[in-house]
Amino acid sequence: MTSRSASGSTASSLSLLERLELVFVKTGVLPPLLLLAVIVFSQMSDNFLDVENFENVLRQNTFLIIVSLGQMLVLLTGGFDLSVGTGTALVSVVTATVMADSFNAGAGSVGFAIALGMVVGVLAGAGVGLFNGIGVSVFRVSPFIMTLGTSSIALGLALYMTSGVPVRGMPPKFADIFGFGEWAGLATPIWVTAAVVVIMTVVLNWTRLGRYFYAIGGNANAATLSGVTVRTNLTSAYVIAGALMGLSSVLLTARLETGEANIGVSLPLQSIAACVIGGVSLRGGIGRVSSAVLGALFIGLVQNGMNLARIQSYLQMIVLGGLLIIAVIADLIRQRSLSRLAAAGILG
Amino acid sequence: MTASGTSQRFPSNSAADGGLLLKLTEVTKRYPGVSALSNVSFDLRSGEVHVLFGENGAGKSTLISILSGAQKPTSGTMAFRGAEVEFSSVADAREFGISAVFQEFSLVPTMTVADNLLLGSEPLRGRLLNRKGLRSAAESLLADLEFPIKANQVVGRLSRAQQQMVEIAKAFRSDLQVLILDEPTASLTETESGRLFELVEEARTRGIGVVYITHRLAEVKRLADRVTVLRDGNYVGTLAREEATEDRLINLMTGRVIDQVFPDIAHKPGEIALRATGLTTRTRSAADVSFEVRAGEIVGFAGLVGSGKGESARACFGAEPLLHGSVHLYGNEVTGSSPRRMLKSGMFYVPPDRKSDGLLLMRGVRENIALPSIRLAQFSNLTLMRRAAERRITDEVARRVELQPHSLERPVEQFSGGNQQKVLLARALVRDVDVFVFDEPTVGVDVGTRVAVYQLMADLCESGAAILLVSSDLPEIVHLAHRAYVFHRGRVVEELVAPDITEENVLRNFLDREVA
Numbered sequence: 086m087t088s089r090s091a092s093g094s095t096a097s098s099l100s101l102l103e104r105l106e107l108v109f110v111k112t113g114v115l116p117p118l119l120l121l122a123v124i125v126f127s128q129m130s131d132n133f134l135d136v137e138n139f140e141n142v143l144r145q146n147t148f149l150i151i152v153s154l155g156q157m158l159v160l161l162t163g164g165f166d167l168s169v170g171t172g173t174a175l176v177s178v179v180t181a182t183v184m185a186d187s188f189n190a191g192a193g194s195v196g197f198a199i200a201l202g203m204v205v206g207v208l209a210g211a212g213v214g215l216f217n218g219i220g221v222s223v224f225r226v227s228p229f230i231m232t233l234g235t236s237s238i239a240l241g242l243a244l245y246m247t248s249g250v251p252v253r254g255m256p257p258k259f260a261d262i263f264g265f266g267e268w269a270g271l272a273t274p275i276w277v278t279a280a281v282v283v284i285m286t287v288v289l290n291w292t293r294l295g296r297y298f299y300a301i302g303g304n305a306n307a308a309t310l311s312g313v314t315v316r317t318n319l320t321s322a323y324v325i326a327g328a329l330m331g332l333s334s335v336l337l338t339a340r341l342e343t344g345e346a347n348i349g350v351s352l353p354l355q356s357i358a359a360c361v362i363g364g365v366s367l368r369g370g371i372g373r374v375s376s377a378v379l380g381a382l383f384i385g386l387v388q389n390g391m392n393l394a395r396i397q398s399y400l401q402m403i404v405l406g407g408l409l410i411i412a413v414i415a416d417l418i419r420q421r422s423l424s425r426l427a428a429a430g431i432l433g
Numbered sequence: 434m435t436a437s438g439t440s441q442r443f444p445s446n447s448a449a450d451g452g453l454l455l456k457l458t459e460v461t462k463r464y465p466g467v468s469a470l471s472n473v474s475f476d477l478r479s480g481e482v483h484v485l486f487g488e489n490g491a492g493k494s495t496l497i498s499i500l501s502g503a504q505k506p507t508s509g510t511m512a513f514r515g516a517e518v519e520f521s522s523v524a525d526a527r528e529f530g531i532s533a534v535f536q537e538f539s540l541v542p543t544m545t546v547a548d549n550l551l552l553g554s555e556p557l558r559g560r561l562l563n564r565k566g567l568r569s570a571a572e573s574l575l576a577d578l579e580f581p582i583k584a585n586q587v588v589g590r591l592s593r594a595q596q597q598m599v600e601i602a603k604a605f606r607s608d609l610q611v612l613i614l615d616e617p618t619a620s621l622t623e624t625e626s627g628r629l630f631e632l633v634e635e636a637r638t639r640g641i642g643v644v645y646i647t648h649r650l651a652e653v654k655r656l657a658d659r660v661t662v663l664r665d666g667n668y669v670g671t672l673a674r675e676e677a678t679e680d681r682l683i684n685l686m687t688g689r690v691i692d693q694v695f696p697d698i699a700h701k702p703g704e705i706a707l708r709a710t711g712l713t714t715r716t717r718s719a720a721d722v723s724f725e726v727r728a729g730e731i732v733g734f735a736g737l738v739g740s741g742k743g744e745s746a747r748a749c750f751g752a753e754p755l756l757h758g759s760v761h762l763y764g765n766e767v768t769g770s771s772p773r774r775m776l777k778s779g780m781f782y783v784p785p786d787r788k789s790d791g792l793l794l795m796r797g798v799r800e801n802i803a804l805p806s807i808r809l810a811q812f813s814n815l816t817l818m819r820r821a822a823e824r825r826i827t828d829e830v831a832r833r834v835e836l837q838p839h840s841l842e843r844p845v846e847q848f849s850g851g852n853q854q855k856v857l858l859a860r861a862l863v864r865d866v867d868v869f870v871f872d873e874p875t876v877g878v879d880v881g882t883r884v885a886v887y888q889l890m891a892d893l894c895e896s897g898a899a900i901l902l903v904s905s906d907l908p909e910i911v912h913l914a915h916r917a918y919v920f921h922r923g924r925v926v927e928e929l930v931a932p933d934i935t936e937e938n939v940l941r942n943f944l945d946r947e948v949a
Contacts, residue, residue, distance in 0.1 A: 291817045293807050300804055303793025310752055310784055310791075311805035311860070312773035370795045424846075 110422050113364040114415040118408075119383055126390030133393055140271075146385030147274040149355055150378055151333040153363075154285050155214075155326030156356035157377040162322045163302040163369025164221060164228030169330045169356055171240035172213045173349030176334035178243045178252055180206030181344020185254035195256045202255065203263075203335050210331015211324050213239055218323030222316045236353075243346040252344030264339035274336045281329065286374045298322055302369025351405070358409035359384050361416065384408075453515065454479045454611055454642040455500065455531075460509030462495050469495040472509070473668045475661055477611060477642040482633060482656045485646045487663035487686055488879060493646050496663070497613050500644060501533035502526030530610030534600045534617060542589030546599055547571035549588050550606060574602050578632070594625035601632065612636055613644040618652065618737075626737070630655060650679050650907065651940050662686055665879075679936065683908060687880040694884055695912035696891040700931070702915070703728035704763070706899035707780070707868045709749055712758035718744040720923045722758070726868065726899045731890065733914030734903040735939045741923035743785060746870045746903050750775050750782040762868065776805060781866040783857060785873035785903070791857045794846040798836065801845055801856050802827040806863040830859045835885060851882035858889060869893060872903040887913060907936050 099107070109117070126133045152169050159166045184202025188195065213235060220231040266273040289295035297318040300308040309315055338344055363380025365372030384405070391401050455477040462470040470492045477483050485493045498504040499511070502520030511518055513529050520526045523533070540549050547568050556566035571584040580598045588596060597617060604612055614633070618626040633656055636643055645656060653660055660677045662669040662685040669685045680691060687694055707726040712719055719741035726732045734742035747753040749760045751770045759768045762778050770778070784790035792801055803823050807813055812823050824841065831839060834855040836848075845856055854877070861869060871890065875883045890913065894900050904910050910917050917934045919927040919942040926942045 287817075291820070293813055293818065296800065296804070296807055296818065299796055299800065300793055303796050304790070306790040307784075307792055308804070310750075310772050310782060312771075312776040312808065313804070314771070314773060366795065368795075370793060 106422050107426065110419055110426060113419065114412050115362055115364065115379060115383060118362065118412070119386075122383070122387050122390060126386075126394060130390065130393035133390055138389065138393075142382065142385045142389045144272045144275055145389070146381055147272075147278040148333045148337050149352070149359060149385060150278050150381040151281055151329050151336075152352055153356040153359040153377040153381040154281060154374065155329035157360045157365050157372050157374075158298060158322045159228070159326045160357070160360050160365050160367065161298045161302045161369060161372050162319055163305070164319075164323075165232065165357060165367075166214075166217065166323065166326050166330075167229070167232040167353045168213060168217060168235040168239055169326070170349040170352040171236045171243065172210060172327065172330050173334040173337065173352055174346045175213065175239040175243040176206045176210045176331045177338040177341075177348060178247050178344040178346050179209045180335050180338050181252035181255055182246065184256070184259060185252060185344075188256045189254055195258055198256055199259045199262075202259070206335040206338070207328055207331040210334060211328040213330070214324040214327020215320065217327065218320030221323065222319040240346070247344070247346050249346055251346075253342075255338075255342065255344075257342075260339050260342040262339070263336055264342065274340070277332070277336060281332070282374060282378060289374060294318065294321065299370055302371075304370075351402075354405065354409060355384055356381070358405065358412065361409065362412040364416075366416070367413065452479045453477075454513065456512045457496075457500070458510045458512070460496075460499060460506045460511070462492075462499060462504065463507045468666050470499075470506075470666045473663065473666075475668075477644060479610070479642050480637055480640045481658040482637055482643045482645050484653050484657040484660045485644060485663065486648075486653065486660050486682060487669075488648075488883075491663040491686075492666040493663055494615065495666075497533060497615060497644060497646065500526070500611070501531060501613055503533070527607060530608050531613070532604030532607075532609060532611070533613035533615065534597065534604055535615045538596055538600050539603075540588050540596055540599060542587075544588060545584065546575070546582055546586050546588055546591075547584040549599055550574060550584075550603055554606075574606060578602055578605060592625075594628075597625075597629070609636075609641055611642045611644065613646075615646045616648070617645070618647070618649070648906065650682060650936065653677055653682065664688060679908070687883075689880065689884075691908075691912065694880065694887070695908075696888055698731060698891045698894055698913065698915070700915040701729045701895075703897065705761075706763055707749060707901065708761045709745070710759050710761075712745055712748050712760070713756040714741075714744050714748050715754040715756050716744070717756070718753075718923055719748065719920075722920075722923075722925050724918050724925065724928075726901050728867070728899045729894060729897050730915045731894050731900040731902055731913055733910035733917035733934070734901065734920060735907065735910045735917055736905070736920030738905055740920035742903050742918075742920040743872050744923075745920070746872055746901055747782065750780060750870060752782065776864070779865065779867040780870070781805070781861045781864070781868070782870040783861055783872060783874060785876060787853055787857045792845050792853060795844050797842040797844060798831060798848075798856055799824060799827045799841040802830055802859050802863060805860050809864060826863060827859075830862045831856075833862060834859045834889070849879075851878040854878045854882055854886070858886060866898065868899045868901065870901045870903065873905060874902070875904075875906065875909065907939060910934065910939065911936055 132138050152173070156166055156169060180202045183205045184198050187193065187201050188198040217232050217235050220226045221228050263273050268276055289298070297308065297313050300311065300313055301315055301319055305315055334349070337348065341348070359380035360372065360377050361367060361380070362383055363376030363378070365376050387404065387408070388401060391404065453476060457473065457475040459472045459474055460470060461468065461472055473492065473496060475496065485496065487493050495504070499506050502523045502525045505519070505521065518529065541552065544552070550571045551567050556563040556570060558566070568584055575582055575584060578601070580602060582591065582595055582598055588599060591599065617629055633643055633645065647653065654677070657674055657677060659671055659673055660682065661671045662682065664686060672681065683694070684690055704727065705725050706728045709725070710723045712722040722741065722745045724732070734746060736742040744753050748755050751772050751774065755769055759766060761767065762780060765778070767775065767778055772782070788794065793804070803812055807818065811819065811826065813819055827841060831841060836855050836859070837852055845853055848856065854874070858874065874886050878886070890900055890902070902910065902914060911934055914934055915931050917929045917939065918925045919929065919939055921942055929938055
């Protein structure tokens, strides 16, 4: 029926309102929000539109971008990961402890200590993901409860290991290279993030694994009947998300120069908000690398704008929470518009 | 509301004289861009069962949603006992004694039967719930209808048929004049269906007008006083009970004669492609089922929903856990293999419910068609997808099934039901398949798509594939299958070979015991 009526209404017969709706349906919530943020913050601060400031935003948000990419994988499969926050704390503590111990024992070179700490850190992140993944895919615990539980376990471990005291004693070279280093004019974390973005783009668009993530979130029953082994692939989504969280935490630890058990608190909210604002569906099956990256950058931009405008951090939390909810509401409205326009045959 | 005997709940017998209850005149319902109903007239007399017949999308559901007050017509008038009425809600219609039982129940699964029955009109004592009164009101309602359900049972633990009884009892809660039933037997066993038919007949003798939606010819024969046929939102005709023959109904419903709908398929049986022996599923939905399908033939599985026909087919594909039994594919044992292994061995299962088991609705056509085959070398090498080849192959297949519109990246959910079904079937055409299982392949599609699906099956069969057709649609089995197994209560009760596959021969096996 839809196809028959499609020929009936042509694009030229649409009202202005319908055209706006069509643009909104096609582009999502990010462009209008971005436009709004740029207008508001450029009024509130003179420095907001500087190139320098933008590079600043980019560097500060590499951590969020990487975590959001992992979060997106999990969202694609129809779940979400609340443990990215305290997971970050656990990885930071583990990385710092391993690196400092290996450095102080003097067993190998400085490079070895750094590499060992980083690898163990990323593996610890992947381990957190594996734990989540097994709970969700094998024991079918809901992602909400599973990652909430993991979140507490990770924080408990991090605090138990350190008694809440920052872990010091890592080789200064670690921070020099991965925290503050530059290469060809750009900060090291930006390069690492760029590499992650490229790899994730390839994984999602050019590999079977990427296709399986979309399929599992799109319709797990259909995926099974199509020969996809849901358990392993679902688990690997959580493992990759955990590893990315680990990588992000290692970079953050380099920046902080200590292993901290009190970092990452806002990451679950921010990474989920970044994805949703960027257009990743909370019901699974829909999302691109660009969604997570742009969403994360948007959040960074808003935070940066608020800092420049000297808005207190407590108020900033209110804004971020509000943004997440607004993005979800806007997405629901968009879905409704979408089905209405599709039914009316306006969508091509 | 409380127990005051049957006399109040049912209008007196004298009303069963054919007095006009409801009359719809030239009703039209338009959605943005689509006319769901155009100028349909319909009337209902008291004490009759008026069957609404037509394919999915013909407008039956829209018509009853207008009758029951769930939707307002765009134009046209409705009269109740001669007086013009306009319903703005389901509660409005209920005031007139018009109640509908839809396929999707409006029950709260966590509450008891009594709570559900009186939800929204709970008896009060002062400002508090009168729990005793509620319980006894519910019990007397169930007793009146002779439903074997306890009022304190939790609805979620009841069988689907029992839940339907609760839903029907809810309709009888007030003074009932018009009862609307939307495919009420769709998921009932034959005993349960029999009980439902008795109830419909009882309602009829008490002068209630019953609007009954069904696809099943057997039910038309069993119950209908009159049949109104709809097609594509238009009124096609109304037949009296005697005129409603199979040929005539199919002709009215599809606008074609049977020969144009069902192709002739040559029967050249080859070697045994699929053989199942003594299959018993873990849930015992199928028990000791044995069958075989040869290359170059279409084998039908007939039976009601819940008869174990679909489960048996799924069990072969590894989508339903087995307790006993064995499955052989071209002589090789494949018992208990995963769907992935079965695909690799050359079997393909097309599930009945494209929304819940078949398609990734929010993803594009290309990804959907490729998904079951992306492990094949033409779609991907060890690490990467071959996207150009993927696009080329899926494009070809989409053309072969005549996808409308031919748009490979458009999300599947934006296609019509018929075209979604084409995408579902197209997935099976990408890889080499020896044994196809089509489980209810024409549910919710228009005639054009049905003809295309049947032709596709004919082509596949004649090129040597083995085809297993699981269908609750009897004409489909009768006209397409070379051999048919009739399922009843999880067992194969009869094997028929064309030309003995007739509706009567099939029906005998699942309707005669309790019903006819």
